[in-house]
Amino acid sequence: MGLRVITISVLLAQQISAQSILPPIQEWHGKSESLIAKANNPWITPTEKADFITTPTYDETMNWFQKLADASPLLSMISIGKSVEGRDIYMIIASSEKEVTATALKQSDKPLLFVQAGIHSGEIDGNDAGMMLLRDIAFGNKKELLNQVNFLFIPILNVDGHERSSSFNRPNQRGPQNMGWRTNAQNLNLNRDYAKVDTNEIRAVINVMNEYNPLLYMDIHVTDGADYQYDITFGGLGRQGYSKGISNWLATKYKTHADKDLAASGHIPGQLLFAVNDRDFSQGNMLLMGEPRFSDAYGDLRHMASILVENHSLKPFKQRVLGTYVLLESTLKLLATEGKSLKEITLSDKAKREASLPTKWKVPEMKSAATFEHQSNVKVKEDSGAVPDSLKLLGIESRIVKSSVTNADYVEWTGKPITMTIPNYKGTEGVDFVSRPKGYFLPPTCAEVIARLKLHGIQMETLKQPREVTVEMYRIQEAKFQNDGGNTVPFEGHMQVKGTPIPETRKQVFVAGSVYISTDQPLGDLAIMLLEPKSPDSYLSWGFFHQIFQRTEYIEAYVLEPTMKKMLEDSPELQKEFAEKKKNDTKFANNPNAIMTWFYSKTKYYDDRYLLYPVGREM
Known part of the structure; x- marks a missing residue:
């Protein structure tokens, strides 16, 4: 009976997955489609060959990159670590320098871009975009991108999660057909590990940061949330955080340049979007500074320009991959012309020694401070005192529908493009400072x-x-x-x-x-x-x-009882303190163990290192 139930469940899941259960799709065609290799190109990527239906396996990806690196003097491929399941975490070095060791690239006058894909391996757009771009650098018309910039690229960071592949892993994402798992083989989320460094994968990333000293770091994701018109959303920390000069450069110089290039290629770039009410944008958008467990916040604390990319999960895989290609190319081009200015700003931020630092951030004028694991978990009330900016949102119409199964309300996206002006809350005010x-x-x-x-x-x-x-x-x-x-x-x-x-x-x-x-x-x-x-x-x-x-040392009651009496006899001040404690704390007054512990803590026998x-x- 159990086997029959499982079989029916699997068949039902397959039937549902075959249906179009995602919100309606907006048809898209852009200039970036010209980037797709012709069928007879010997270096066509597996994803292009599959018409962006599937993404290659770990072995297919690394074999393809190894052949590309072996054939091109501009590329080399190295292992920067191993996963717990024994897979190599590979990094591609793209450079026209004669020597491409960590020391040589660290000392080079050229700015160094460091990009990683697949930290959440189901969100794999960056890998496929990187394959296409590096192919075009090696054997296409993009060699000049390396004239003024060096480029480090991790195709798949979560290599073990990538091989836990299934068509059922991310039901809210439109392609590819096979998607990896969110966490690694230890069931740890790599984008919660930057501060505590439990995982081999993040240790490898941080080692690259230490050894190569990249100027700009990019972490490529795909969203989990609401529907809207933008296909490529991204940002640094934008005039907040611990690296004010870098944040300002990212919010103005970088964002302006990348937005222009994406729009020229037929994409719709936007800022990072996290609905205040965690379902639609009727209450606005919320951007809060994350903790250094996250890639972009960690990079900010290191005073390293860091870009978080969140491609829109409801856009077609092809559209997302091509937009990522354009963003990568745009970044390389900008660093070629503005890398020197970013380097000066970075050195200035690194040299600052602020007398006090905030440990948390809030939206200015909010009555209480808070940090959140997911920014969209913030609930903002009209009387909260929060002061938002306004945001002209290129959204998608939604409506609230009552579920016939749970009887609860849920959001249904109609697919109709709309433009709306919404509050845009930004957590730019530091709180809970430490000297x-x-x-x-x-x-x-x-x-x-x-x-x-x-x-x-x-x-x-x-x-x-x-x-x-x-x-x-x-x-x-x-x-x-x-x-x-x-x-x-x-x-x-x-x-x-x-x-x-x-x-x-x-x-x-x-x-x-x-x-x-x-x-x-x-x-x-x-x-x-x-x-x-x-x-x-x-x-x-x-x-x-x-x-x-x-506590590891204790005192027996028969020893403490006469000690307590003697302490009270010898100290009128202690008598008064004890009386007030009992009067103001009835729970304490009625708990003999609490009373004995209180007296014990005031003796020299008590563990001085407790707490x-x-x-x-x-x-």
């Missing part, structure tokens, strides 16, 4: 955190002798572990925790093997966000310091 210390001391007990900080490229000094220093340290109070509906649940392989960090000044001895991290370095801001407990992506938040939340975050701040 910039001179540096941080970490004891060798933090070996795992130290290792991950090194992976980021953060510079540090290892103490050869014990060092006694006066530092500020945090006592973490009111700690709350992540839960969902009362159940404690993990997130991305970690049990996250939040608490209130209470600073205290201490004389502390850091033993030999401890490390000192100065914030006077290009990655100083990144170090601050990873080590300050307030930061949503601090290593405390990600659960690397859970051991501080457990003490072991990282010292040098002020």
Whole structure:
């Protein structure tokens, strides 16, 4: 009976998938269609050959790239790491330089563009666009793109997820027929891993950043959400974040240039779009600064120009791939003429040492600050005090329909193009600031955190002798572990925790093997966000310091009882404090264990390191 139910379910799923259940499609033809190779071209890509119905497998992709690199002196192909399932993560180096080592390209006067595709492997547009563009650079009419620019390209970052391919993986996406899985083989979302660096894939990406020092970094995705007319949406962080000069360059110089090239090729470029109410744009659009777990926010903290591309999932695969090709070519052309100015701006941003840094961002004038895993989860009320810009949205008409199955409302897109002016909320105001210390001391007990900080490229000094220093340290109070509906649940392989960090000044001895991290370095801001407990992506938040939340020494009641009496007899001040505590906290007053713990915490027998975050701040 069970087998029959499964068989019927599979057949039903196949029947549904064969139907046109996505919203109506708008017919599209653009000048960029001329980029598609002729059928007799010996370097036609597998996707072009399949008329953009399918995308190649990992093996087909890498074999094709290897043959292309072997045949062209402009291209080379290297492995930058291996996945947990043993697949190589390959990167293509496109350059006219005589030497293409990491050191040579890092020292080159040419700007370096670093692009990755397939971080979510079902969102694979970038791979197919990169194959076409690199083919045309090697054997077409695009060789001149490398005259003034060097180019690094990862075709598929999530190589294991790419091979978990199915036509049922992304039901909200219009092609290709075979799509990879969102997470990697460890079921981790790579675009939540930049801060904590759990995965081989993101470690490989960050190693490329450290070794090659790219000027501009691009991460190519496909959307999950609402319908609208734009096919290629993208942006940097736009006048917000930790790299103001870079953000301004991306919002003005880059966006203007790329929009013009895309429009000239028949595409409809737009800004990043995240519906405030998570279904349509009737309440507006919301752009909030993400945490450094995300690629673009991480790049911003490194003071590296970073572009997040979100192609529109409801547009045909062919249209999305061709638009991505145009965007890549446009980026190379802009860097050829404006790379020098971006380099100067980048150096300026890297040299800044702000006295304090925000750990979160909000829309100006909002009454409360918040950060969100998904920007579209923000609910903005009319009386919230939020001040939006206005956005002329090239949208698609929608209507609210009541489900005959669930009896709940849902959005139905009609396919009719409309233009509407909507609120455009932007989280540009920093909140929850932390002061910039001179540096941080970490004891060798933090070996795992130290290792991950090194992976980021953060510079540090290892103490050869014990060092006694006066530092500020945090006592973490009111700690709350992540839960969902009362159940404690993990997130991305970690049990996250939040608490209130209470600073205290201490004389502390850091033993030999401890490390000192100065914030006077290009990655100083990144170090601050990873080590300050307030930061949503601090290593405390990600659960690397859970051991501080457990007590390991106790006192017996028969010892504590006479101790408590003696303490009260000797201290009228303590008597008054105890009386007020009981009066104001009835739960405490009726809990003998809580009372004993309270008295125990005021003795010299109590664990001085309980709840003490072991990282010292040098002020």
